[in-house]
Amino acid sequence: MTEDFYCEEVLSGRTPVRKVLETPNVLAYHHTRPFYPVHVVVIPKKHISSLLTLEEEDNELLLELMNTVKKAAAQVTEEHGACRVITNLGRYQDSKHLHFHVVSGVPLVKD
Template identity: 35%
Template sequence: MDCLFCKMVDRDIEPDIAYEDDHVLAFHDVNPQAPTHILIIPKKHIATLNDIEEGDLALIGRLQHTAARLARELGFAEDGYRVVMNCNDHGGQSVYHVHMHLMGGRRFTWPAG
């Protein structure tokens, strides 16, 4: 498998780690869209949101819990932040390994675009 994020999990590529546990890896985005932009991924390879199975539900919940935890630790939870998950080409997914974008440190507008 030639998955960029799996290579980061395996440390074939060294990410700029913001958080890690046995199931989740969070690292700073190389092309940030906000003062803080962190990608949160499951260490298990799941290609898209469409591929999440019932047995993955707790793992996907850990991504959200990690986002909230990091937002608190980084000091922007109270002001607010954006969490985004893209799915497939029309949804803007560019790496086919489920991931959550945590962005904070500025005001966001809606619609997202």
């Protein structure tokens, strides 16, 4: 995986995605290689490395991002009865671009 899959692949259009929700500054889409039966990724369209690197100037974007996460989570919960909202930091964060996972179901077995 590249350092920033979301900028280099998704936002550039090199990797096509199935959109769930989109605002001027945020994209929610079905994960290209899901780890759960329902797996939505929510990203800001602006490059931000992680939750820990948000600047005060990003506050409006963060509100828009969290509103989109909330809408995706409500949609998944309505359709599947429950969901988790996950973000990763440090060595747990494979792609160095702030993102949230909205997931439901038992994790899929990866070989």
